Amino acid sequence: VNVLKIKEKIGEGTFSSVYLATARLQAGSEEKMALKHLIPTSHPLRIAAELQCLSVAGGQDNVMGVKYCFRKNDHVVIVMPYLEHDSFLDILNLLSFEEVREYMFNLFKALRRIHYFGIVHRDVKPSNFLYNRQLKEYALVDFGLAQGTPDTKIDLLKIIQSEDQQESCSQNKSHVTLGNKVSASATAPRERAQQLATKTSDRKPLSQTRIEQRNEGKEGPMHHSAQRSVFGERNFNVHSSTFQESSTAKQSKVMDVASRKLVTKKKIISTKTVSNGLARKAASSCPAKLTCDCYATDRVCSVCLSRRQQVAPRAGTPGFRAPEVLTKCPTQTTAIDMWSAGIIFLSLLSGRYPFYKASDDLTALAQIMTTRGSKETIQAAKTFGKAILCSQEVPAQELRMLCERLRGTTSNSTKSAGDVQVSPSQEPALPAVMRKRLEPAPQAPVKQIQHPKYNCHEGDGGLEIRIPEKTTDLKGWDEVPDEAYDLLDKLLDLNPATRITAKDALLHPFFKDTRL
Structure with a gap:
């Protein structure tokens, strides 16, 4: 391929945009191609796994294959055959x-x-x-x-699966819902993100803070980070360091590497996260056999607070x-x-x-x-x-x-x-x-059409033909x-x-x- 010429955008998703392009081949002919541009916040391991799925399983039995792939900085474009479709x-x-x-x-x-x-x-x-x-x-x-089964033949899906399992089993993960409809989550330590990033790409360690606020049910990302607890999912997380349960922790602020616009809200997030963390620690000593007594009430009991969150892909x-x-x-x-x-x-x-x-x-x-x-x-x-x-x-x-x-x-x-x-x-x-x-x-509606040739009706009008728009087949x-x-x-x-x-x-x- 000498030149790829973009014609128009033909699709847009949460994590990518798709364009119709023509490729000028060395023989001089042109061929239509579909270009999938992955957004820069996509995890590099996820991008590599998608490519491996296309190259290994694609190209036959009605599974899309891949022609080429190129990358410039954080931008990755996958070139695939174009199928004009209904x-x-x-x-x-x-x-x-x-x-x-x-x-x-x-x-x-x-x-x-x-x-x-x-x-x-x-x-x-x-x-x-x-x-x-x-x-x-x-x-x-x-x-x-895409994800892999336990016996998957796609090597990179095995890595993703093991990463998901380790994160779901991590003792450092907690989740609380805070005021103003902001949700906070403390993920695994910075070292873990650095190891993953080093393993898959030369990109910077992906351990940034992410705060997203929901306005009337709509998702509105304010800061982006590529690390997600479940690959490919959009979630509303604040990635921050582990809070210490001491008097100084109450005054600590949530780490924010992208902006200083949320200073007033960070105090609320910090203090509420600490109080919830203390409540969870106090509740963790509850016997496992105790039953919940907060069902259908406006409070959360100690038994429910002590439960570990179940992480599952959605x-x-x-x-x-x-x-x-x-x-x-x-x-x-x-x-x-x-x-x-x-x-x-x-x-x-x-x-x-x-x-x-x-x-x-x-x-x-x-x-x-x-x-x-x-x-x-x-x-x-x-x-x-x-x-x-x-x-x-x-x-x-x-x-x-x-x-x-x-x-x-x-x-x-x-x-x-x-x-x-x-x-x-x-x-x-x-x-x-x-x-x-x-x-x-x-x-x-039934259309009435006057035929130009026939004038056989007595009186006025000519021949009226009634054509129903819907067939009875x-x-x-x-x-x-x-x-x-x-x-x-x-x-x-x-x-x-x-x-x-x-x-x-x-x-x-x-x-x-x-x-x-």
Whole structure:
């Protein structure tokens, strides 16, 4: 490549921007490329791991590969092949059922490929699975949040995994919520950050202070640091030295290397952190068998203060996070990618996207209960060591009936089951979160066109042609087989241990006529 010429920005995420560019090849021809520019605050180990995922697992089975990579100072650009793709929202209700089958088959091929190498993508969603409907081409992209399984074949993911485990087990980590919605966290010592930085890059030691304040629920970073307790996650942390529990500690200030604008707030942070630290130390002598007595009250008891914080990755996009991610289960496997694939399949079968849309994890979990049932969710959570309390029981929905009602179609298999007509009063009640989706779409206006040739109408006007904008072709949606909903049920298994794998999904009867 002699010259890369940037045309336009085609995407933007939390940690990167993507540009369309043309590469002038030595032969004289031009080729379209996608340039992913990683923001300078990305951790160097995370960048290197993403590159290794692309180079080792990418380039086949619908997984995006890498062409080149270059770096200038803290700026890293990854050059990848460009796949012109369709917007998922634009084509959702245009796809035939057969196209949906092909789409899911190719998604499972990509997931089988990365899971074989022990890569957990952690952010599977339509915008990260590019699809060219005309050319029938697919590409799984964006490994910026990927993690490794215990037996991963990606060496750098092993390093990230060991770093995460050491940080979660560190006795130096505590977390408190302070006034003015500022959250503070004391991380591992400076030496640890220096060792990690020396191991991965020649960048400066990443042990800076970070203070971020939330304004009306919006994230507003004020100072940046590259070290994060969980790689790839945005969190609101103050990285500071360990406070000494003495009278002089009460007057100490939070270390701030980037600005002097928060002097008045630093005293509040310092004194409250110390008082919380003393409370935790006093509470640490509590017997382990004592039960909490602060539930549903406006205080925190000594038992709760003495508990060690559980650190668990929470990567992904709201609406696609698996139950074990929402409940902060520390052990997360490739099953979280299969749950996300199930949510995509649910959107394709129901014609509704996004299917779940929640602003926080608890709301997202409640929405899952509306389709999978509260009892089932609570029972599944017990299998991975989590307890969920639900104020009322919500029954599970029958997936076929739910999807057909949302899409507004009825399959022949449903009709043939006795041909019994069900009155509206007998129909199963949908949760409130789903009822809004069943409101009929406004009818498309009928166009009246006067034909220039024909004047055969007696009197005035000429010939009027009525053209409905929407065709009545069901595109196979009246013949959705039971195997489709059986696969959906296995993908949305609330228990990650029994959730279907990508390899088994490709062998499911739903794909019996599809070539591997």
